Amino acid sequence: MNNNKPMAIAKKNLWTENPIFIQVLGICSALAVTNTVLNTLIMTIGVVLVTGFTNLTVSLLKSLIPKKVRMIVQTLIIAFYVIMVDIILRAYLPDISKSLGPYVGLIITNCIIMGRAEAFAQGNGPIISFWDGITSGAGYMLVLLLVSVIREILGFGTILGIRILPDTAVTWTIMLTPPSAFFIIGFLIWAVKTIMQRKEKKS
Amino acid sequence: MKKGIIYTVLFSVIISFLFVLGLTAVNETTKPLTERNARLALRKGMLTAFGIPYSGDAEAFSLFDDKIIQKSVQGDTLYIYNENGSDYYGIRISGKGLWNTITCALAVDQTVSRIKGVAVINQSETPGLGGRIEETAYTDQFRNEAIGPDMKIKSVQQGAYDTDHENGQVDGITGATGTSTSMVVIVNDGIMLLKKYLGESNEQQ
Numbered sequence: 001m002n003n004n005k006p007m008a009i010a011k012k013n014l015w016t017e018n019p020i021f022i023q024v025l026g027i028c029s030a031l032a033v034t035n036t037v038l039n040t041l042i043m044t045i046g047v048v049l050v051t052g053f054t055n056l057t058v059s060l061l062k063s064l065i066p067k068k069v070r071m072i073v074q075t076l077i078i079a080f081y082v083i084m085v086d087i088i089l090r091a092y093l094p095d096i097s098k099s100l101g102p103y104v105g106l107i108i109t110n111c112i113i114m115g116r117a118e119a120f121a122q123g124n125g126p127i128i129s130f131w132d133g134i135t136s137g138a139g140y141m142l143v144l145l146l147v148s149v150i151r152e153i154l155g156f157g158t159i160l161g162i163r164i165l166p167d168t169a170v171t172w173t174i175m176l177t178p179p180s181a182f183f184i185i186g187f188l189i190w191a192v193k194t195i196m197q198r199k200e201k202k203s
Numbered sequence: 204m205k206k207g208i209i210y211t212v213l214f215s216v217i218i219s220f221l222f223v224l225g226l227t228a229v230n231e232t233t234k235p236l237t238e239r240n241a242r243l244a245l246r247k248g249m250l251t252a253f254g255i256p257y258s259g260d261a262e263a264f265s266l267f268d269d270k271i272i273q274k275s276v277q278g279d280t281l282y283i284y285n286e287n288g289s290d291y292y293g294i295r296i297s298g299k300g301l302w303n304t305i306t307c308a309l310a311v312d313q314t315v316s317r318i319k320g321v322a323v324i325n326q327s328e329t330p331g332l333g334g335r336i337e338e339t340a341y342t343d344q345f346r347n348e349a350i351g352p353d354m355k356i357k358s359v360q361q362g363a364y365d366t367d368h369e370n371g372q373v374d375g376i377t378g379a380t381g382t383s384t385s386m387v388v389i390v391n392d393g394i395m396l397l398k399k400y401l402g403e404s405n406e407q408q
Contacts, residue, residue: 032329032330033330035330035331035332036330036331039330039331061218064214065214066206066210066211066214067206068211069211069214069215072215073215073218076218076219076222077222080222080225080226083226084225084226084229087226087229087230087233088229088233090233090237090240091233091236091237091240092233092236094240094243094244098325098326098327098337099330099334099337100330102302102303102327103330155331173377173378176331176332176377176378177332177378
């Protein structure tokens with residue numbers, strides 16, 4: 001059971017089986033929320049928490065959930081945590097909630113969450129499932145943050161609203177629109193795959 | 204273990220009930236905070252529209268209560284602010300955005316010939332695109348903007364925010380034409396409403 005060691009799971013979810021680079025899951029939100037770093041940060045923290053707690057809950061309830069309604073129950077659990085995140089943001093971080101608009105609710109449709117619940121939490125213990133959820137979410141977070149840093153610098157000339165490029169620098173309008181995330185993710189996948197193949201050749 | 208149909212139905216009902224109960228409890232607990240946030244957003248919006256600077260939530264509440272008078276007109280609320288002897292009038296106005304309703308605070312002068320200011324109270328437009336209507340760089344275009352004889356402000360696509368406050372024009376946000384057009388429609392609706400309300404209250408006097 002070497003594959004279920006916490007470090008091995010973390011490495012798999014962050015790198016070798018990264019949800020975005022390798023599994024190409026959760027791409028819709030990767031295009032939509034990566035135009036500013038702050039939006040991406042809050043949204044991906046939401047995804048990390050929802051994936052972790054969904055995995056934990058699915059793992060705790062797995063022996064009770066009837067097979068026939070398994071996926072509906074998983075969706076219910078995901079929706080529960082997403083609405084929870086939405087309510088908490090509205091109450092405690094109203095400005096962020098306002099700027100994320102409809103995207104928080106759309107975490108429900110993120111394939112990574114149900115993918116991990118189905119592939120991992122159904123067959124493993126609660127603690128390790130929670131860890132798997134958190135690291136899967138972190139793998140998603142890492143890539144989206146990278147994309148958002150590139151987009152915010154080139155699109156607005158700022159990072160987290162702080163000006164980085166001089167006022168005279170020409171900002172790229174395309175970086176503000178979703179297609180730019182397609183190009184950036186494409187280039188990132190290309191780079192990551194090249195690094196991985198080189199490592200494989202060496203070993 | 205294979206589970207029978209009765210178990211499946213019972214399980215589904217119980218688990219749905221429990222999760223919904225949990226959400227209702229959290230929603231009810233945070234309700235006072237959410238309502239306070241809504242009240243605060245309206246107050247901050249009105250203060251910004253009237254051009255009254257504030258720092259922090261507490262000051263926004265106290266300044267609003269001190270400086271702004273509320274008057275009921277045809278079931279709507281008219282907000283009145285006196286600056287250096289001149290009265291300015293504000294209303295809360297909502298309209299259709301690209302994704303959801305946009306709510307703004309709009310303030311004009313007594314003769315409805317110039318906008319005092321516009322602030323966005325609530326919106327769910329695309330983050331980073333239409334959502335940018337909240338930024339002061341965009342809303343400052345409306346500040347002290349002259350309202351032409353046709354009582355309309357126009358949204359134009361000139362690629363840079365409009366700094367001429369006499370031409371009755373504001374520049375739209377690149378990549379968010381729908382939201383930019385909606386904003387101007389909402390502001391124009393607000394101007395018409397204020398014209399109507401102020402015309403009536405002047406006649407009464």
